[in-house]
Amino acid sequence: MIPEEMHQCIGMVDPPTVYEVERGAIRRYADAVGDNNPLYRDEAYAAASTYGGIIAPPGFFGWPAGTPSMGGAIGKAITAAMNAGYFRILDAGKSYEFFLPVRPGDVLVGSPKIADISEKEGKSGPMYIISFTTTFTNQNGATVANATQSFICR
């Protein structure tokens, strides 16, 4: 049984967050992954490629990456789970549809929306799964990607 306080969060949308995609942030992200792909770091190589310039690794939409603000709808849902005694939170998974590459200098806007909250019986007992979807739009108004992320609260 999902507590009413959590159920109310389904469909809630966070205020838009603006992500300025910086070249250095792309480089640090690729370095942390251990990804030496020259498309993310070598200007001359990237300029001669099909992209005509440096791009970000798919899944990077500016810093901070993949950590929604806890001040909005997601924070509310997680607080509600904690109030119900489910205080251990784990990231559960990620999915994307990609439409356009992300480039340094892009200004992306995304508003995470709580797509679903469900209950499941896990190995360590009952758990809640909170999933939210963010559509990233660039400075030209074009949709760059849809990203869905899930959290487990147990």
Added chain:
Amino acid sequence: MSNKQIYWDDVQAGQELPSLPKIADRVMLVKWAGASGDFNPHHYDDTFAATQGTGGVIVHGLLKHAWLIQFVTGWMGDRGTLKRFECQYRGLDHPRTMKTMNEPDDGPTWHCIGKVVRKHMDGDAACVDLEIGVENGEKQITTPGSATVVLPKRP
């Protein structure tokens, strides 16, 4: 890695992708925390991690997701396009501790593995569906996933 282009015509269902070895150590997790902006102490603070019921510090799910994206994008080449990607963090992974400032202790090596499931055309787009995953040192897939890439066709 990115210089060699693979073509849709040359890919077959069932074909395995060359695996990508990865070693998660404490330093990599701290670098990832900074680069991603995920400062959850579950990934670097032993005392806090001990309270989380996961057997200590664990590798960020999003870091494993980024390994898998490196694996797929490296395979598809510069003229390939990643259209769809998903992965689930099913199993916990514990990073290696450090022997020196930048060298990990002995421990597991992870591998990104994958194979071609299906080739199909979506309009003009020559698509390849992949089944992928991060395999731990015991050959268990802790992070299964799938992806669809569009590859160039031979002229």
